[in-house]
Amino acid sequence: MLRITELRLPLDHAPDALRPAIAARLGVDDVDLLGFTVFRRNYDARRKAAIVLTYTIDCEVADEAAVLARFAEDRHVRPAPDSRYHLVAQAPADFYAAQRPRPVVIGFGPCGILAALVLAQMGLCPIVLERGKAVRERTKDTWGLWRKSVLNPESNVQFGEGGAGTFSDGKLWSQISDPRHLTRKVLDEFVKAGAPEEILYVGKPHIGTFRLVSMVEKMRAEIVALGGDIRFGARVTDLLLEDGPADEAGRTRHLRGVVLAGGEQIRTDHVVLALGHSARDTFAMLQARGVFMEAKPFSVGFRIEHPQGLIDRARFGPNAGNPILGAADYKLVHHAKNGRSVYSFCMCPGGTVVAATSESERVVTNGMSQYSRAERNANAGIVVGISPDDYRQDRNASGPVSPLDGIAFQRAWESRAYVLGGGGYRAPGQLVGDFVAGRHGKAVAREFGDVLPSYKPGVTLTDLAEPGNESLPGEVLAAIREALPAFERQIPGFAMADAVLTGVETRTSSPLRITRGKDCQSLNVAGLYPAGEGAGYAGGIMSAGVDGIEVAEKLGARMIAGG
Template identity: 60%
Template sequence: MIRISDLTLPLDHAAEAIDPAICAMLGIAPDRLLRVNMVRRGNDARKKSAIKLVYVFDVEVEDEAEVLARFPGHSHIRPAPDTAYRLPVVAPEGYAGLRPVVIGAGPCGLMAALILAEMGLKPIIIERGTAVRERTKDTWALWRRHQLSTESNVQFGEGGAGTFSDGKLYSRIKDPRHLSRKVLTEFVKAGAPDDILYEAHPHVGTFRLVTMVMSMREKIEQLGGEYRFQTRVRDFDIEGEGDARHLVGLHLVSTKDGSESYLPARHCVMALGHSSRDTFEVLHERGVFLESKPFAIGVRIEHPQSWIDTARFGQCAGNPILGAAAYAISHQASNGRAVYSFCMCPGGRVVAATSEEGRVVTNGMSQYSRAEFNANSGLVVTVDPGKDYPDEPLAGMAFQRQWESLAFTAGGGDYCAPGQKVSDFLAGRPSEGEFGAVVPSYKPGVKLTDLSLCLPPYVIEAIREALPVFGRQIPNYDHPDVVMTGVETRTSCPLRITRGKDFQSLNTRGLYPAGEGAGYAGGILSAAVDGIKVAEALGVEVLRG
């Protein structure tokens, strides 16, 4: 196969135009083109009056060697890479060793469990929340009735935090082994749309993620995996000192009835997610090596999706191939803070994402269609340990909790979120009265107030400086009626469970920190890829070590 990249065609090109364009690029007659597979489709919208589609194809041609010989060293015509996934080890038939444990059933834990199951190691998956269907009901209870379940919500439960998000499946991670292809292929097998295999910025959306997660669970169970829902790790049984410290078991507690149990375990993938604060506290108490790391906090900002479509695509706005427009913007503020968009959700809504009582947290979500009225994005500012809070492993969590609690109070104390119009935010006055051209989507509701009540002064200062800058880049971004909703604090985990080259904890063998909660990923795809890497390392340790 030959990989052709950077093949451009007009936005409105006919499907029949692709094969001739490939033949022209390769300099071959049409009858020598045997098979075409689309690898990637993006767009170049720098010139809005003439938006182009940009393709990558893998093609099979007659006498491939002769064609490639005519393009030595060509950056856009080269042999297609081998993207097939191969397990590094497989357990022998009848293997009966101690089963590995995966804590967390988010994208990282899901892919780790799948790889371990495909190796024949029959993992046990521990998930403190409920199965995804029941979890959806629990999540809607907060959004519709102000009722929070602390163990089954946007953060906790089968599918992880990514289930109630835009379902974005792209990442900037380096991926020389094409592990992301393994992730996307498994998602398609589980019911995700085929276009995630080739769209430059693929996404799934919440409803499709729900059924996809269920299908992958069934596959893991068929391979011998076992799920234990509504089960939380209360403590880690660790023996030894120094280099001899190692995991021997897990103390479990049912989040349904409080009953306790013990699970012998020597190999455990910790795919905890960024909000498992009580588990981080236990790990710290047990002396597992943790370190603080930077993250970001801010607000969710909403605009009518039509404004973003027009700003991004001009007269081509509404084209079904382009879909709902997204954006990514950043600004280095004069106070030294970086301000940037985060987790942009076209055609979606802002959702309540707290996992703790008496706190308000916002996040963004959209369905596969991205057809809702508003676009939303996190608008966040960097914060750093040692500068904004003590450089201690758990200090970032305390910092997050402080502002989440203040947001709960500012929103009225019933899980409504505090909000403010941009005009009032820039003027330094509270918002009152009615919403204007932008009506916020957050449920259970938004209370107009002053966001300076629940964000640090340097964050407010940086966002105030950035808004007019972004307004010059995206018309109406700083429109007076645009609404910002607080607070966005869970951009990433505020700590790292540091691991070595063997993917195990620096000071406790048998613990395999993984994904976003360990500080090694950010988003669905990178977390899932990290889950594969950790599972591979665990499998090699068990079967070869």
């Protein structure tokens, strides 16, 4: 099998143009091209009037050795790598005859789902503990907040089957290094669970919320069919730890089980800690139990909404609306004069801004799209990076920042947003024109223009930068105010007066890291495997899924080997 990269064809090429283009690229007759598949299809839109599609093709030819010899100096024609997934170990059929404790996975978001699936495929029958509800019940509770302003703290955008990624754009790409093609494993499992096959080859695959719901259910069923158990409403409130001989990494504290909210104890020596970034009570418990954690940077800001048509025209010019291109996205970065970096985050083409809080009387925003990406507005986070020194709670303290200080910082601004929005989980917002101009008081518009915000339960127009009552720290507001006109130079209309900023976006990533060693175990608790976004090792569906696979492999291989 050969792989051809950077095969370029016009956007409007005929459906049957690929085969002759492949044969011509390789210099072979059509009869010698035995077959081909599209591994990846992307586009190059640098010339908006002449957008081209770029293909990566895997193909079979009659005399592969001769073709490779002819293209020995061409890096775009090479043997195709083996991207199939191979289990690192397999438990024997009688593995549990010795009454071993089963592995436990805490959390059933993308990381927990893939970790549990791989453990089940290895024959290790994991027990999954998810504090929230099954995905369809959870969806009803989430709509309850959006439509009726009723929050269920244990069942919402953050907590429940599928994790926070269920209510997102469903982006399935990542910039992580992937020498073992584990992203392909994630995509293969999603397709097996009902995702459209195009996610295997389009350059920026996504699924969308409604399709994710049924996929998550099918993946759950697969885990159960392989011997796993899934328990909902199972919030872990404590760890059972035991002091003992030091292991090979010098750890003298050993995990022996977990405790649930009702007092039930589950004995286990191996736990995948696949928390989301909003499991704040669990983070506090871990700190109280002495699990090593450290503060880390994250970002805060607003959601911004524009007409999707404006973004399409800016990115694709006369090709805007082409069904192959779909709804356009963007990725923007600006380095502000005050030293802050401002960037677009989790851009959702043709989507909506959603209420994403998990705590009472706090407002948090996020973005979501359906598979069609057919809503009127485009939205993205416009966020600013902050460091642990920015959010240190005790300004007179020295040394490392407390791992929980970032949570206190997030909560303070989320509570402020609730008040500025007027209560009832309404979000505070402001027109971009007013925000950039620095207008205050009566000069701030109280009615929307051409861009109507999509956030439910609703947006209250206010002054996001009112002196003494700011919605975010002053240096964050200043950086965003400087960045928006800079982004206008890249996307005409980005700083349009009627565009809407909706606050606040505070949960871009985990505010802490549950640090682990090369064996994927906690630095100071043997048997505890921090994983995914909440542990500070992923950011998005794909990277969380890959991290879940890698951690499950380490844990599973250790169990099977007797460790």
